[in-house]
Amino acid sequence: MESETQPKGTPRRGFLSWVSSMTMFGGLAAGYGTLAAIAGRFLFPSNHPDNWQFVATLENLVVGQSLSYRTPGGARIVVARQATGDSLENFVALSSVCPHLGCAVHWEANNNRFFCPCHNGIFDSGGKATGGPPAAANQSLKKYPLKIENGLLYISLPAESIA
Ligand code: FES
Structure with missing residues (x-):
């Protein structure tokens, strides 16, 4: 109850x-x-770039050749294979925008250099200015880190070039 x-x-x-x-x-x-x-x-943004983007398979980037790469943010980069072998030191990725007045820089394998035709700007195989107006102004090409995994080439891009 x-x-x-x-x-x-x-x-x-x-x-x-x-x-x-x-x-x-x-x-x-x-x-x-x-x-x-x-x-x-x-x-507190990270100081360690970890924005790896696929560039090419190693077999598709022949020794002496280069390719143009454009980041999602519009930055223009030239990636060159400078020697035989699949080790990382045989590849380089540099900004393809000349630091002098912004013309397109390209890789010249036969001269082992990067060249800007606008005012004969010359850069060594690592992007350091060695001739023309960029050398006079001590303006080198920006370098981008690369890595190789399972026969694939990747480039590390800063966050601002991805957005
Ligand atoms: S723009 Fe490249 S050397 Fe002038």
């Missing part, structure tokens, strides 16, 4: 209230956690 005097559903209401509260706290924690993670990446 006593059990009939207690209102039915009280334990169930308590449980549902508890589940509702926990769900709300979980949602708030997930929301603020995501916001904190985004803010942290914005306020």
Whole structure:
């Protein structure tokens, strides 16, 4: 008889209230956690570029040849294979924009140099200016890190050249 005097559903209401509260706290924690993670990446950007982008298979980049690569952000890069062998030192990736007035620089395998035809700008195989106006102004080509994995060539790009 006593059990009939207690209102039915009280334990169930308590449980549902508890589940509702926990769900709300979980949602708030997930929301603020995501916001904190985004803010942290914005306020403390990584100094270690890890934006590796596929460039080419090693077999498709013949010794002495180069290819033009354009980043998703529009930066123009020339990637050259300068010697035989699949080791990393035989490849180089440099900005193909001349630091003098912005003409396109290209790889000349027979002269082992990069060349800008606009004002005869000359750069060595590593991108250091050695002749013409870029050398006079000590303006070299920007170099990009490369890596090789399983016969594939990748380039590391700064975040601003991807966006
Ligand atoms: S733009 Fe390249 S040397 Fe002038």
